[in-house]
Amino acid sequence: PLQVRQEALQTLCFAPPSDILNSESWPNLRKHLTMSLSDPDATFSEKILRFYAKTFSSSPFNMTREVYTSLARHLELYFLSGEYSLRISAGLDVSNADINRLLKKVRLLNEYQKEAPSSWIRHPEKHMEEVVESTLSLLSVKHEPNHPASADFLSPVYFLALLDIKAVWFKKWTHAYYSRAVVLRLLEKKYKSLVNAAVQQCLDYFEFCKAAVNKNSRVNGFSQQHCGDMQNFSYTGPELQYVYFVHSLCLLGRLLIYKQGRNLFPVQLKNKKDNVSITDLLVLFTQLIYYSPSYPKTVFAAHTDNYSPASLVTDILQVFCDQTGCAAECLYTDAVIDALLHPIQSLLSGTEVCINCLETTLIDIADILARIAAVEDGLSVLLYGENEKTIKDDSSTAVHVIVQFTKKLLHDDISLLSGSEILPVVKGAFIFVCRQMYRTCEGLRVLIPYGLHESIGEAWKKTSLLSERVPTPVSGADSTSSISLESKNILLWEETLLDALLNFSATPKGLFLLHTTGAMNDCVNFMFSSLSKKLQTNEYEEFGNRVIVTQMATTPTGAVALQSSGFIKALVTELWALLECGKDDLRITQPKSTPVDPIDQSCQKSFLSLINLLTYPAVFELLSKQDIPNKPMYSLREVPTDIIDIIDRLIILNSEAKIHSLFSYEQSHIFGLR
Incomplete structure (x- = not known):
């Protein structure tokens, strides 16, 4: 009877959780608690869930793991039962009482997933393995392939993605080697279908975006639609698919950082004849930057937690650039570099470009290219290609495309970008990519034939003429009234160009090229002004300036300029x-x-x-x-x-x-x- 069960539960709630978990009757009690979570009486099952939450918050890991595996097992049985019949195409109404209860259970599971890594290293590995395996087993739940509703099945991973869209749980589980080894071993041996499903979801979303772009229509992702609609309590099918895509993207981005994670590739998908390799996946990620919907750059500042695919992929690639082994295996390939350069080559050749937020896309691509060029191995790939250490046909190397595009930007020869408010930002981003190359002797040797220093020098001379007309700011006056935003942008652009010219002096040959532009004195004045304002706060920039000063002092002209x-x-x-x-x-x-x-x-x-x-x-x-x-x-x-x-x-x-x-x-x- 319900009354007897409620009295028993009340007695259970008054007892300390540690006493319950250590009692002889716990195994039997655990089985009945798992069954009680499915009790038709909503109030009773809610109290059971509160008991679970209380146990999680007040018991050590070796005890809470049993409660966690109990909850995970209950959810797994529920999703496999005939009682569960939710479909992706039907959407999800989170205000529905049954769905709300289900989300509470998954959320409790997710909260524990985030907290457990802080304590499980102090306990035997088998305890952690139980938690990991029960989680992966739950997330792998799906209909049999021959089931008529298999593709439309709203699996547990969708609910987890709704509550933890950026897969923070997976990031925490793979942070330390102790747990990462277990997670990746289980993924490889028993649950590789999770990785396959994540890759498939990314492929499906990419195909959807590409089809929409080819039809010359803008892709309207739910991420934009939801921003202004905070009271929406339901998700449509496409919105659920997008949430799962973001979760999959973040999970794969984390997985590829580690050698063991990369060993899970290539993967075999059901609807693809060829295996999907790491390079294939990275090319897909890169293409998402320019084929997926994106916000204008000015909007990014208003969204501290942005879920646009371009922003997410850029963040992932930035992390890859900082990991030496990961960058060498994932990014330093001709296929990935070609994918990054695709929009640039299209603009250079004058072919039709169907890209959402072109300027934002170019800035993101320039950021990744600059990070690649900052490392010796990455610079070698940009200069000579993946497998060649000797210069091949100039037109086929990445550096040729980058420098030609930068020169066209400086000469305002890209018609699609003319009149753009953030064009100077795009120019500055690509100048910075070139700067990472010409700061080295090897890079400068390849760049010299293009005369980039002359183009930057000409742009600086034009800008300096405009900046001379900018009124001097009056102290005490309102900054907005004394100097307009346009004037500030002119001064900022002039400083960007001077900084680019100044960095030519990092090498002896570059110093000679700087001297030919006639901007030597202005560059030194700019450097001294920057140092006086203490703009260079990090050690790398300070070291860079010391190198430049040393190079300057090797010539009489440079010494006089410093004086x-x-x-x-x-x-x-x-x-x-x-x-x-x-x-x-x-x-x-x-x-x-x-x-x-x-x-x-x-x-x-x-x-x-x-x-x-x-x-x-x-x-x-x-x-x-x-x-x-x-x-x-x-x-x-x-x-x-x-x-x-x-x-x-x-x-x-x-x-x-x-x-x-x-x-x-x-x-x-x-x-x-x-």
Whole structure:
């Protein structure tokens, strides 16, 4: 009777979960609890679910795993029973009481999936394996292939995708090797159908997008429709398919990061004659960037959690670029590079381009190409192709396409992009790809015949003429009134071009090319201005600027530019402050060692900067026509501003006046001598 069951459940809820799970009657009780989850009385089954939730939150993993496997088993039996009859084509009304209860059960399961990885490493592997296997078994539930409704069956994975669309549970399960090894081993041996189904879902969605694009119609994914409709409690069939597609995409993106995950490929699909390899899947991912629906770039800022396929795929490919082994196996192939370059080649050849949000697509592609070019192996693929270390026909390499397209962008020769508000962003993105290449000697050698430096130089000269008309911002005035948005964009574009030209000086040959553009002084002024504003906050950018300064100093012209920009003065002033004044906020925890250390640690960076600057051409250009001041008296407040002053004050101490002008005579003189 219902009353007896309710009383028994109430008694059960009052008892501590640990006592229940440790009792001798637990195995029998567990079986009955699993059956009670299917109780026709909604209130009673709801209380059972609350008991499960209470157990999850207050018991250790070795106990909760049994409750979890019980809930997973109940759901598996329910989906396999004749009682369950939901179909994808019919959609899903989540306001329906029965569906709402089912979603609560799946959500409880999903919450536990996310929490379990934080504790299961402290328990035997078999406990974790039980949880993993019960989950994969549930997600693999489907009708038999010969069943008439097999393709339309709304399987458990759809419900999980609704609640965890980006497959966070799978990300957490594969984060640590301890659990990842078990998950991937079970996928390989028993549940590979899950991977096959995910690949199939991505293929189906891609075919749908491609068909829509070929008909010259925009694909309207549910992701756009749902943004403004927060009160919608039902999902149509296509919307459910899209949710499962996003879940599959995120799951596969995580799977391919790991060597064991990549070993699951190639996969054999029922409706495809050939196996689907990793390269096939990556080409498909790449094509989704330009065939799938997408938001304009200006809209992205308003959506912190964007579910558009292009954005998701870009995120996945960015992660691949950061993983050395994964990038080499997945991205550094001719097929994937060709897929990335397809929209660019179409624009270059003038063929019809049916791509949603063309500018956004190009920016995403440029971002991936720049990440590939930043790594030596990736750069080699762009310059020479997948299997060749010697230059082949120029027109067939990726670098040819990229540089030609960048030049056309700079000359405004792409008619489809003319008048676009974010065209400068597209230009900047592709200039950055080229910059990653011409910052190396190998890349610059291949790029020289294209005269890219001339195109960037011409674009800068045109922009600098426009920027001269921009009024100077008035302090205290409203920024929007003193300088228009258009003027800000002009100044920003000019800085982008100067930065691109400046990076030519990373190599000796590139420095010569920069000199031919006539922008040397402006580039050095820009660099000094950026450093003064401390715009370069990360270590990589700071290192890059040190390389550029060293290269600049190897030529007389560069040395003069550094001098006239105020860079050398700032460097000498900073050095003097560290050497003679020290840091006011530096706590003295122990007395300085005696004798004095050759170089104080706080001055080491300035020392290296000065040494890199003082090449023979720079020294000759800056000092050859100067005399050492040798003043009869030096004020303690007199700060050196030039290289000759450093020589006078720290090295050639040939008078009492010089010695008495130093606060830290020994340290400063030793520094100068070194």
